[in-house]
Amino acid sequence: xxxxxxxxxxxxxxxxxxxxxxxxxxxxxxxxxxxxxxxxxxxxxxxxxxxxxxxxxxxxxxxxxxxxxxxxxxxxxxxxxxxxxxxxxxxxxxxxxxxxxxxxxxxxxxxxxxxxxxxxxxxxxxxxxxxxxxxxxxxxxxxxxxxxxxxxxxxxxxxxxxxxxxxxxxxxxxxxxxxxxxxxxxxxxxxxxxxxxxxxxxxxxxxxxxxxxxxxxxxxxxxxxxxxxxxxxxxxxxxxxxxxxxxxxxxxxxxxxxxxxxxxxxxxxxxxxxxxxxxxxxxxxxxxxxxxxxxxx
Amino acid sequence: xxxxxxxxxxxxxxxxxxxxxxxxxxxxxxxxxxxxxxxxxxxxxxxxxxxxxxxxxxxxxxxxxxxxxxxxxxxxxxxxxxxxxxxxxxxxxxxxxxxxxxxxxxxxxxxxxxxxxxxxxxxxxxxxxxxxxxxxxxxxxxxxxxxxxxxxxxxxxxxxxxxxxxxxxxxxxxxxxxxxxxxxxxxxxxxxxxxxxxxxxxxxxxxxxxxxxxxxxxxxxxxxxxxxxxxxxxxxxxxxxxxxxxxxxxxxxxxxxxxxxxxxxxxxxxxxxxxxxxxxxxxxxxxxxxxxxxxxxxxxxxxxxxxxx
Ligand SMILES: Nc1nc2c(ncn2[C@@H]2O[C@H](COP(=O)(O)OP(=O)(O)OP(=O)(O)O)[C@@H](O)[C@H]2O)c(=O)[nH]1
Ligand SMILES: Nc1nc2c(ncn2[C@@H]2O[C@H](COP(=O)(O)OP(=O)(O)OP(=O)(O)O)[C@@H](O)[C@H]2O)c(=O)[nH]1
Ligand SMILES: [Mg+2]
Ligand SMILES: [Mg+2]
Numbered sequence: 001x002x003x004x005x006x007x008x009x010x011x012x013x014x015x016x017x018x019x020x021x022x023x024x025x026x027x028x029x030x031x032x033x034x035x036x037x038x039x040x041x042x043x044x045x046x047x048x049x050x051x052x053x054x055x056x057x058x059x060x061x062x063x064x065x066x067x068x069x070x071x072x073x074x075x076x077x078x079x080x081x082x083x084x085x086x087x088x089x090x091x092x093x094x095x096x097x098x099x100x101x102x103x104x105x106x107x108x109x110x111x112x113x114x115x116x117x118x119x120x121x122x123x124x125x126x127x128x129x130x131x132x133x134x135x136x137x138x139x140x141x142x143x144x145x146x147x148x149x150x151x152x153x154x155x156x157x158x159x160x161x162x163x164x165x166x167x168x169x170x171x172x173x174x175x176x177x178x179x180x181x182x183x184x185x186x187x188x189x190x191x192x193x194x195x196x197x198x199x200x201x202x203x204x205x206x207x208x209x210x211x212x213x214x215x216x217x218x219x220x221x222x223x224x225x226x227x228x229x230x231x232x233x234x235x236x237x238x239x240x241x242x243x244x245x246x247x248x249x250x251x252x253x254x255x256x257x258x259x260x261x262x263x264x265x266x267x268x269x270x271x272x273x274x275x276x277x278x279x280x281x282x283x284x285x286x287x288x289x290x291x292x293x294x295x296x297x
Numbered sequence: 298x299x300x301x302x303x304x305x306x307x308x309x310x311x312x313x314x315x316x317x318x319x320x321x322x323x324x325x326x327x328x329x330x331x332x333x334x335x336x337x338x339x340x341x342x343x344x345x346x347x348x349x350x351x352x353x354x355x356x357x358x359x360x361x362x363x364x365x366x367x368x369x370x371x372x373x374x375x376x377x378x379x380x381x382x383x384x385x386x387x388x389x390x391x392x393x394x395x396x397x398x399x400x401x402x403x404x405x406x407x408x409x410x411x412x413x414x415x416x417x418x419x420x421x422x423x424x425x426x427x428x429x430x431x432x433x434x435x436x437x438x439x440x441x442x443x444x445x446x447x448x449x450x451x452x453x454x455x456x457x458x459x460x461x462x463x464x465x466x467x468x469x470x471x472x473x474x475x476x477x478x479x480x481x482x483x484x485x486x487x488x489x490x491x492x493x494x495x496x497x498x499x500x501x502x503x504x505x506x507x508x509x510x511x512x513x514x515x516x517x518x519x520x521x522x523x524x525x526x527x528x529x530x531x532x533x534x535x536x537x538x539x540x541x542x543x544x545x546x547x548x549x550x551x552x553x554x555x556x557x558x559x560x561x562x563x564x565x566x567x568x569x570x571x572x573x574x575x576x577x578x579x580x581x582x583x584x585x586x587x588x589x590x591x592x593x594x595x596x597x598x599x600x601x602x603x604x605x606x
Contacts, residue, residue: 029342035525038336105523106548106576107407137576138411138446139439146438146462192551225405227339227525229553250406253494254534255527278406278437 019058024049027067034258034295037228040265044070068292074261077288079270084216084244085121085183096213097129097176098183101169101206103241104221105233106190109249109275111140113221114187115147116275116283121183122151129179131172131186132157133165133205144187151280154179165189165201166208173212184213193236206241218243219272224250224257234263243267248286249275256295305330319367324356327371331594338593340556341529344563352378376590382562383569384586390570391542393514397429397478398485401471401511403504403539404519405531406492409547409573411440413519414489415447416573416581421485422453429483431474432457433467433507434491444489451578454483467491467503472510488513495534504539516541517570520561523553528560536565547573550580558589 024045031041044067051066052058085098100117102110111134118128130148132155134140141157148155156172169186176184188205191198209215220243222230237243246264248257251274260271271286319327328349335345355374365373392398400417402410414430421428430448432455434440441461448455456474459465471488478486490507493500508516518541520528535541544561549572558569569584590596 032336032342033526035339035527038333105551107409107521109407137443138415138450139443142442143437143439150438192548194552195550223407223521223523225521225524225527225531227523227553227556228337229339229523229551230525232552250494253405253527254496254530255525259525 019060019063027063030296031258034256035227035230036258036261036295037231040074040262044074064296068296071261071292071295072288074265075288075291076264076268076270081245081270081272081286083117083120083272085126087182088214088216090214097173097181098216099173099176099209099213100183100185100217100219101188101209101215101241102185102219102221102247103188103202103237103243104190105192105223108190108221108223108226109247110134110190110221111143111147111187112278113219113247113249113273113275113283114144114185115151115280117185117273118148118153119151119280120283122153126182127180128153129172129176129181129184130155131169131176131184133169133172133186134189135161135163135165135168136189140187140189147280166205169205169209170212173209177212193233199236199240202237203240217245219245219247220269221247221249222257222260222263224248225253225255226257226259228259230259231262231266234267234269238267238269243269245270245272247271247273247275247283251294252276252282257291258295260291261295305334319356319359319370323367324353324371327356327367328353331371331375334594335556335559338554338556338595339525339528339560340593341526341560341564343529344560347563348378348382348559372594372596375594376596379559379590379593380586383558383584383589388543388568388570391514392485396482396484397475398515399475399488399511399513400485400515400517401488401490401508401513402517402519403490403535403541404492405494405521406437408492408519408521409545410434410492410519411443411447411489412576413517413545413547413573413581414444414487415451415453415578417487418448418453419451419578420581422451426484427482428453428485428487429474429478429481430455431471431486431488432459432461433471433474433488435459435461435465435467435470436463436491438462440489440491447578468506468510471507475511486511495531495538501534501538508539513542515543517543517545518561518567519545519547519573520557522546522549522555522557523551524557528557529564532561532564536567541565541567543568543570545569545571545573546584550574554593554595555589556593558584559593 090096121128132141132144145155156175158168173184218241220237276282332349418428432441432444441457445455572584574580
């Protein structure tokens, strides 16, 4: 599903021999269609023209290689993309579970991602506790609980609809700590970044959680279908809860997720995982080379 | 850096102020600014191409107005073109001659279908209808529970004979739902379905089977306003796959510009009927093409200026 017609178009342009002006346009369109955005695309095209001029070539293979290289440089091949999932010793000298907070806008795959992460950690032999801090959306805690039983981990939730999400997050970390769990992963309600009250609430969730254990990882979930608004999402969430990694979901569809090129460049926050389906096993590490090849192929 | 298209156009026309005419060169630079603005608003590339071509034509033939400077004149043309495309055949819901009216919801994962079922239920109930919701998403964990909670909040009954979470046949549930509605004299049936990808042939076939089993009066395609260039392939896949009669744009309470509205309209020709503007059951309204047009290009102020001219 990941090699679309766009990519084939690019391949055929690039194997056509010398590049004409309309070939350049088509290369530009490939990037635009992948949601890379007009700003970064224009910069990339300028770099590409300059570099191929310096190289004195219009050899399609070389041009292709250069574009791939530039994109790779943007998505940062040398970043640490591991999940911070090892228990830590806090300032108090006590052992704490590694805590992960999962955030993002509505419906982009947070709850499913929490389950997938739990699955990965359980497979590594770690003990995991999940916190259902989405107390808002209809049946959100039930959804996480179903996932918890599927992947075999405990879920801390409130049985009261509309309970304080920060309190649930606090309880989850506390119970994880008391049970000697290796990791606690907290699911939060989807929220649009322009809702100030909801963003304040998220800041509070993180602060309250960190009274039990330092929050080791804040993962922003981004839906691969997201267009240019994804950058705004990343900026605002980063301001409020200082995100440490990105999970790019729904990459099993036709969307290429090109918005993360800009996000990673602007914020320097690495994409750590990609979501490739609705099942518990459909999570993979983000591999920059694979991502760029899919973008161009 | 200019915040929006109006500013950019105004700047690019600064030296022309007072001239009051659109030369070929004016039009060229304008069209490239418009292209940029549309792309920043996530309007899909093929639609951008067609749109800018139309604007170019109209700008060429435009009558030179005394009251407006060139920037205003172009903005006016762009806006008129946008409103025309977005609103072309705006219409109400189609109701069945012999109730129940069947409305099927379809769309990508997480687009806002289940929430919409509750909103539609509320809205229709307020208008004196007696809607019923049908839980045909038996796949997503606790989708059935979610719809039940939504139905309870809306005070609308929910037909949920199967527990879901992978158990039960969504087609059978949809069919029995319509049967139930007929027996219990519900005037409208709203069928919630599982989210699916355009490229998932098996799931698309399931949607077709639900459709064929219930013969809907409306199939509403629910689309997240934050979607980017993928709007085209997805809208096309649903149009070709199950077919739809109208579009609901969701999450318009966010700050995405919502170019998808234009993309889906441009690609499938189907009208956007409603906007979803929040998580609450009442965050739901009819779609306003004029508001959407100025939102896409962020042209609010300029339009006010033009109206005053
Ligand atoms: N195809 C595909 N679907 C996914 C993926 N991840 C999640 N989904 C689906 O997307 C929908 C939303 O997923 P959730 O995990 O509930 O999303 P969320 O962000 O928790 O949603 P809210 O809590 O309502 O904001 C569900 O139907 C999931 O099955 C993915 O990687 N690929
Ligand atoms: N802010 C905002 N959130 C919305 C809107 N519509 C739906 N949502 C939220 O988006 C998320 C997904 O909504 P659902 O109704 O579960 O979406 P769905 O299409 O049924 O998802 P699947 O069944 O998993 O495919 C939830 O968190 C909803 O509360 C809207 O108009 N604005
Ligand atoms: Mg969730
Ligand atoms: Mg649903």
